[in-house]
Amino acid sequence: MREHRLLPHAESASAPASYARLVERGFERALQNAASLDPADIRRQVSEAGIMGRGGAAFPTGRKWDSVADAPGTPKYVVMNADESEPGTFKDRVLLEKDPFGALVGLIIAARAVGASHAYVYIRGEYQDVEAVVREAIQTLEERGYLGAHLSCEIRRGAGAYIAGEETALFNSIEGKRPEPRVKPPFPTVHGLFGRPTLIQNVETLANVAVLMAHDVAWFREQGTEKTPGTKLVALSGHIRRPGVYEVPFGVALKDLIYDPELGGGIPDGRALKAVLLGGAAGTFVTPEEVSEVQYDYGPLRQLGASIGSGAIMVFDETVPIQTVVRQLAHFFADESCGQCVPCRIGTRRLVELLSDDEAFSDHERLKDLGRAMQDASICGLGQTAPMALLSLMDRPTLLSTGRSAN
């Protein structure tokens, strides 16, 4: 049976932000455990558990923590990135709604591990219902003394800008500037929020730290694969019987994610699968054949040129012309480009213009040329990855064949 770690059990009767929940989930134990450990020991356990960033980049978490801990300068900051805004991605919303303590406890433990005295939780303005739950959970943690003078915690509400989720743009947003990404290096670990060493992590990454500290490294590694221990929250949407967020061990068969009656449950209305977009708007399209073969883990997916990304799994049935999906993605990036750097500002526009013509999809050379310029020269991940989904179609011509029209 699938084990729930990050998501609480459905039958849990305690309120998500109550002290009873903190205890029930083992998070008070996690906090006490972390408090009894040397900061270096916490970081070592995070490294040994093999936790990697769950926001999309999959950077080894322990290594990031070491570099913040080693960076000179005070104060240091920890930031929870809950500015989830990419089409197809909604796992952090569900996680924070159902179990706000996981990520917050992870944030408190992270602060101890890197020597930070200030914490921020940055939540997108479209999630004010979620923000209310998080606010209540912070209050519970303050009442119990886990937050307070030694570690302040402030919620910052975003105001509708996808780019603010980019880590350095997020710092600028907190600082009261336009959320435009900064040139890296210097990296946030040495020069982050207010120019100080800063640890910024995705919601789900922090929740993994909390469940690790509530148990131990051996327990953590029982799930998942040798190279990628643990579980992943995936967000299923589109033409799927049971859209929603599910927790699965790394290495699960992708076809099970889509067809297992307890997971996606298959494609509705008796239709056939056309394509799956893995990883979000900047992800990779995979074909039904690839879906039936691949394991949901970084290594196997890399061989297809795909990645887990944020955990978004967008499902399209045979009625969908993939060209219209790609046009919509191009429109999204052109809309959300901050306009700061030319390759992204102009490149995302050119993509929209080019793709208005169906013929353009077969002009591989031109698309790859534009894509390469954007990947090489854009300041941040938005421009660098905007052409990814489109380029993934170049190797998969069958996905561009005309879709069966909907009845």
Next chain:
Amino acid sequence: MPTHETVDQIRTLLETMPKERASLLPALWAVADEMGWIDEERTKAIAEVLNLPVADVFGVASFYALLPTEPARPVRVCDDVMCRLKGSDALIAELRREGIEALASPCLGRCDQAPAALIGKDPLVHADASNIRATVRGEG
């Protein structure tokens, strides 16, 4: 120049915030939440209270999609990939035909319950013309 009345009103609203650049986004939200929208006069008043250049306040306020610049309270309907699969573009057209100001919004992060809408600060999932109408008129 903003009137003294507006400046005083905003000064009171931002009383507990440190008068520094990092307070700008929370200040903009406070004005939007309490006063409804951020027009030119209020932009200037925020600049005066926080002691920031007006251009900087305007530059930040206008960057974000959710900070209203006028009294209207539009219905934001997600028209990104997944909501579009579930007919959000037709929904937007239908609302406009009925005279409801519907704005196409980038992904609202509720793709599992598409189509999604945002009315003020409140999300509405599995949105259709009738539940949006009921929400908008119910608040009338």
